[in-house]
Amino acid sequence: MHALSLRKLSKTFKGGVVALRDIDLDVEEGDFFGLLGPNGAGKSTLIGIVCTLITRSSGEAEVFGYDIEKQAWQAKCLLGVVPQEFNFNGFETVEQIVLNQACYYGIRRREAKWSCERYLRELGLWEKRRAVSRTLSGGMKRRLMIARALVHKPRLLILDEPTAGVDIELRRSMWRFLERINREDGVTIILTTHYLEEAESLCRNIAIIDEGRIIENTSTEALLTRLNTHAFILDLASPIARTPDIPDFPIKRLSDSRIEAEIRRDQSLTDLFAKLAEAGVRVSSMKNKANRLEELFIRLLDNKLDDEGRQTVSARGA
């Protein structure tokens, strides 16, 4: 069962900004899924469409098989959203905000009390339940929105940059909380984030979105494996006809005079050059391909451009 399923989802805002282009995305039930991408990539737009705050231009979106517009009642009852911007009434108390939200789902106040108390306690807001929301600190406001999103017991929780501007200690306690509701309550979680460490430590699967397109969708593990290797583009002094076979170093032939080599962290560049020389391959210059998620970002984004844009490092004398 897919907790979320998007098919050819597109959004063009009034004024012509194309925020999403033919997004296809499936998130399995029970998954902890990360949606990564630079600012303006379309993450919030995607989430806005799923929770019906933004209208889609075309395509389909289903939550547990229910179309978000045609079967809105079922879809919305299964969905909880923590938006990027604070959007609660600053004059209401913490408890009122959470209880009212439950009532909008048709849950009676009396019945909602239990679930309200549970989440306020777990998120460390119980002592603040009578506080007027605008007096809370930024981190508390964020947690208030998480409690509000969970009070009706959704099966899918979507969080849009939940830890932005939250200090590291609190961020970690929020991680533990999210992990627990994912593991123990089986709530499927999708989160967008800027902190790559966050995606790395929490998410089982990751999609990377840029300029409204999904440019990568894979397991965190697979992504990390790629990160432990450094990739270089090597320009050759003399053209080669076929891919040279270099033991321990995966090589890709990009053209007659250009190859790509992957080097693990524990391998040395000198080794690579020695082995290349043995195979009769002479390198004239080398371009760096990046590393770790941040740089993977750049790598993935760069791949869409041509290969020329990269920093050129002369390899002579290396």
Next chain:
Amino acid sequence: MYWERSLVALATIARKETTRYLRIWMQTLLPPAITMALYFVIFGNLIGPRIGPMDGYSYIDFIVPGIIMMAVITNSYSNVVSSFFGAKFQRHVEELMVSPTPNAIILLGYVSGGVGRGLLTGFIVTIVSLMFTSLQIHSLFITCSVVLLTSILFSLGGFINGVFARKFDDVAIVPTFILTPLTYLGGVFYSISLLPDFWQVASLANPVLYMVNAFRYGILGAADINIWVAYALILLFIAILGSFSLHLLNRGVGLRS
């Protein structure tokens, strides 16, 4: 099941709306009580005796229904427009939009807030008026039904204004440039029989005139117009504004980009 749950949501919105205007009573309930008391003092007590009877009633008795109605109209309208615009502005309207609450329930909830404040202010102004004159009610049913329907109508008007409002200024434009003139020219302070022929006919195009007069009929038993025409007109306007509001909500106008 569906309706039962919707009712829980409706009760919640209605309670929220009620607490909102009660919490800020200094801005919502007190000003109309003061303004209307001033009208009674100035027009009723000071100037009224010099004007003499209007339609056969003492001037203060004549203006009391109109002034109550004026309070109901402005308060119903401004409650919904400011509350809904505020919810948009602070974005907490999104709490409702992401929930499965049907649009009709959202509309009903906001209208109930406007009606609540409209009627409560009407009641307060009535109490104030009793300090200046005594009221004999000609028909309780007509009085209550006209005030309720008018309050619903202007709550809907306020809702539509709230949907289209993009900045705080937009909240005041309609009340200042449309609502106030229509109310003042709607026979609150005079009987249209005093007007030249042309303006008598022109006044008949003013919907507020029908409401004020129907309400006055409920209290005094006299009106410039046929009260059944007034009922028909109010109901027609409610139907039009109600379906338009719902249409706007369904389309997400001013709410969804």
